[in-house]
Amino acid sequence: MEKKNKLSALESLFKPKNIVIYNFNQKISFFVEGFKRQGFDLEHLYLISSREDEYSDLKCYKTFDEIPAVTIDLLILSVRRELLIKSLEDILSEKKVKFIHIFTAGTGEFDELGREIEYHIKELLDNYKETRAIGPNCMGLYSPRGKIAYYSSFPIEVGNIGLIFQSGDLHSKMIKFGSKRYGLRFSIGISIGNCVDIQISELLEYFNHDNATDIICVYFEGISPLYKKEGKILFNVLKNMKKPVLFMRGGRTKRGQTAILTHTGALATKSNIWSALYEQTHAIEIPPSLEELIENAYLFSQYIPRVKDKFNNIIFPANKRALVILWSGGFGILATDTLTELGLELPYFKGETLKRLKKIHPIKIGSLSNPLDLPWITHRKEFVELSKAAIDEDINLVIIETDAWRAKDDDRFKGYYNNLLELRAYVESLNKIFIVVLHQYPSESLAEFTNKLIEDKFIVYPTIEAAAKSFLKLYEYGKKAIWFNKESN
């Protein structure tokens, strides 16, 4: 019960009824712009500033006690680090505050004095059990369900990807690049910083129970020296998750760990712990690349809601065999090498499948082999017939490598596009994965065509390699998840 209460308490963090920005100034006006863009009710946004009288039609209160609200759901605290303790004392003695986002940087990641300040914050918060905090040294919250975001560029639509990041900038870039490249949408994103109070494990548990969230991405740098037990807790939480956690760890290398000391000041952990974590828990290791994290989140977030039943059981790909359909022999050979080197298989056509294909293949030049080379006919009905004929139970992934089309309103394009739609529907009805590979270069018509595909919920990657790597993570997670399931039954 206690846990459930704790989790539901977090609702006020993600859907605050009111917000105070403490020590508001122009430099942090992006918060206000973000709330506005999301449609947060500005009547319940209170700015406190000793210098400013108003900002963009919003009155600035001189002191905290002038604010009409009795209980504050979320307070954003932005003062110099020297003033942190004093400000917190003033705030907490004045009103009930449920959540404090400590925006201030230059604490634990900076120097000995900073670490002392963090220690005192923790001490202080221990006396106010009803007040929780995120930070310091973090950008804070993006929660479209609560109509809050710290940047106005973040999408207002709610999605199924949860984010917990120990870097504000990577958090922002994940949302920006992810939404603009692939149309990613997020349930909640938290830039969590140095973790003096709320820990990553707690947020993971919240996401685990959150129906809107299908997949969680974590950017991890380390554990606060104030919460040395968090390592063990995190391990257990990750073990008991019911959802995949794409886990990108800054400081995989020793050289990277020294870089972390100056960023969040977190404790480094031993590398053998990590192999155990990736083996025994729902965490999936992502290499140190924001691009790869985004690419993986893309496939997981598109795939899971499609194959999840009402008991939240997910059907995962049972093998890693792929069919590649393309328009060029050269790309086909590169695709074959790339997929094979990454550990996928491209089965040859045989038995009934080969018979079916031979019967209907209209062109004498070109081969009846996987990759299936179907030039010139992508806009004709035969394209779908042939592709369907090539898909048998042996296959779990269908990749179609295509070229830029001018998305015009002519019959040729319509034929081609309807073929893609029909083929995807067929592949997905068999619970297989359908991916379009579309190499990117600066071109208006290519950009337009890519956008159309993404809007229509196609999964579109710029290279075979990116597609294959994401598929493999999904496949490997599936194997692990099935194994965990067996164990717990």
Place this chain on the structure above:
Amino acid sequence: MEKKNKLSALESLFKPKNIVIYNFNQKISFFVEGFKRQGFDLEHLYLISSREDEYSDLKCYKTFDEIPAVTIDLLILSVRRELLIKSLEDILSEKKVKFIHIFTAGTGEFDELGREIEYHIKELLDNYKETRAIGPNCMGLYSPRGKIAYYSSFPIEVGNIGLIFQSGDLHSKMIKFGSKRYGLRFSIGISIGNCVDIQISELLEYFNHDNATDIICVYFEGISPLYKKEGKILFNVLKNMKKPVLFMRGGRTKRGQTAILTHTGALATKSNIWSALYEQTHAIEIPPSLEELIENAYLFSQYIPRVKDKFNNIIFPANKRALVILWSGGFGILATDTLTELGLELPYFKGETLKRLKKIHPIKIGSLSNPLDLPWITHRKEFVELSKAAIDEDINLVIIETDAWRAKDDDRFKGYYNNLLELRAYVESLNKIFIVVLHQYPSESLAEFTNKLIEDKFIVYPTIEAAAKSFLKLYEYGKKAIWFNKESN
């Protein structure tokens, strides 16, 4: 002498005085459009067509003997495979033809009959020593110096990258993606196909002596069964090159080799030969990814002309130590991990360098470490001063990870951009490499800014990983080249 004559004879292939398209029809009109776009003198372009009377103001001759020219430099032969031998006999008995581009596909890569046709072509050509041929099964030539190209989308400017490709489609995509993404420009590109006559080794020798070419990219699928000695010859030519050859081999995997049989019908070769080739010759192994080939060609083609002296000696990076300058701690840690995992080093600041930096660093928050985190000041003079101070003899690569800027005409942008220009000039004056990493997503202002950087000859990569991988290939080639040099002295 013979070799030199043979090489200079190839000039007519790349700068033909006249061209005949044999069996012209609408389907191959792209050739005409390509020649037009390059500015080839259309008075010396002759179309032969039994059906058409004219195409786009160009007269179509009914038969080959109607053509006024006595000697033909280049003839493009596009007939059904069944007519290949007969057509060649007619052509060769009628006029002197220096080069024939056999466009026809469906020969050696297709079936036994196709292989027989290739055998007969070779037999026939052996009787006409003055006539050479490329193909069959190839797109042919792109030679901006000779104002010829088979697609009108190819750039008209001459560059320093030579291409020899056994896939027409990959050849076209290399030019298209490379020119549009990175502004790559080419000396000559040849889609060579099944190699019944002119071999890859011969073209490599031509490029080796061609002053305009600094670097050669090869896409290789295999050796024609008609020229079994080509393997040995190719090895020797690659050994004696004076230029780097980026060598991408289709069929690195066994599974990929079976795919090749249906593409060029070439002989597969044993894999231990390949490790010897990459070790003992000027060939640099590129994984099966057109993206990586383009990214490598980009760095090599920008770097070499800048550091080449009048004796064609190239100064290569002496170590693989990098300085990273950036605007975000999170990206800095990922960059550190990525570079370290790939085998680069990020030295710490020490000694005089550290003293210099401490003296002038204006901000108290942020660290004096590599990656050097310089937020907020990228448009100020201190940015250049600090960056310069951080570069010492220990460093060979400077990577600056930056963000999209609206390339406006305001002081902030000008300050920032001048800083980049000044910093690059400084880094390059020390014969070090300066790379800008700019993550890509759909955005007009980002596209505009990226274009500006590329136009101004900055080396711009979309990820740290791509930048590092290309740098490493350059570094490794440099080590090999220095070693070869020592051996030959």
